[in-house]
Amino acid sequence: MLLLAFDTATPAITVAVHDGTSVVGRSGGEGATAHGELLAPAIRAALDEAGLAPCDLTDVAVGVGPGPYTGLRVGVVTALTLGATLGLRTHGVCTLDILAAEAAPGLGTEFLVATDARRREVYWARYASDGRRLEGPSVDLPTTVAQRFGGLPVVGRGADVHAEVLGGSSGPVDPSAAALAAVVLAGAVEVLPLEPLYLRRPDAVPIDQR
Structure with a gap:
């Protein structure tokens, strides 16, 4: 291969x-x-x-x-x-699963992955200690994520961008x-179709002509 x-x-x-x-x-x-x-x-x-x-x-x-x-x-x-x-x-x-797979061996505990979603939001998912996804992916305000999962280590650029809320990245960014x-x-990860996971509408959308 x-x-x-x-x-x-x-x-x-x-x-x-x-x-x-x-x-x-x-x-x-x-x-x-x-x-x-x-x-x-x-x-x-x-x-x-x-x-x-x-x-x-x-x-x-x-x-x-x-x-x-x-x-x-x-x-x-x-x-x-x-x-x-x-x-x-x-x-x-x-x-997010890619980041989780790389981070899991060094954490040894349940954790979050958060990337920067712009608009002051993060894309996030929750993972077991072995890197298996338990919840997500979703998009939310960092404060919402922190309120739900305060105390869990967070991996990813989103944790650094919003370090005042999420505490900075505990692994790869x-x-x-x-x-x-x-x-x-x-074969250690779910294989998905080649379709983008946007989770929300793009910034630029057609003007409604009606």
Whole structure:
């Protein structure tokens, strides 16, 4: 198996190539509104590091959110296009599950994952100590999350953005494509269709003509 994995549901763009044994190429960048410009070069860089061409791939995995509309759409559409044009097996994974899988071994307790949803909100989900999702994903004000789950450690950029309420991140801030590849290869995460998890309407909507 040669798996290309990436996530664009947060300001971080993360890409990894996994050969079934280890990560053989990786790349990334950051730009809250530049996912469309950064993802393709990052994919090329990761493939170049691995010494592979797109036609060598067998699978593609992508974080399907939740996340802001534009960045999330870039990743999902890219995965759909690669899957269709190259005949790859496709794997969609909740972005919060990627963070949870990476954070769980170091926490050893129930915890939350929270990413920045803008509009002073967070996307969040609750996890068991082994990284299994128990509740969510949902979108709420940080104060609402804190009132419900005060005392639980929180992982993710949302905890840092709203540190005065959520106390700062107790683990990785952004998802890692290497972690995404690992959980897909291990069969340790729910695989979802390649459909974006927006959880709310985009900022730009058509004007009602009625």
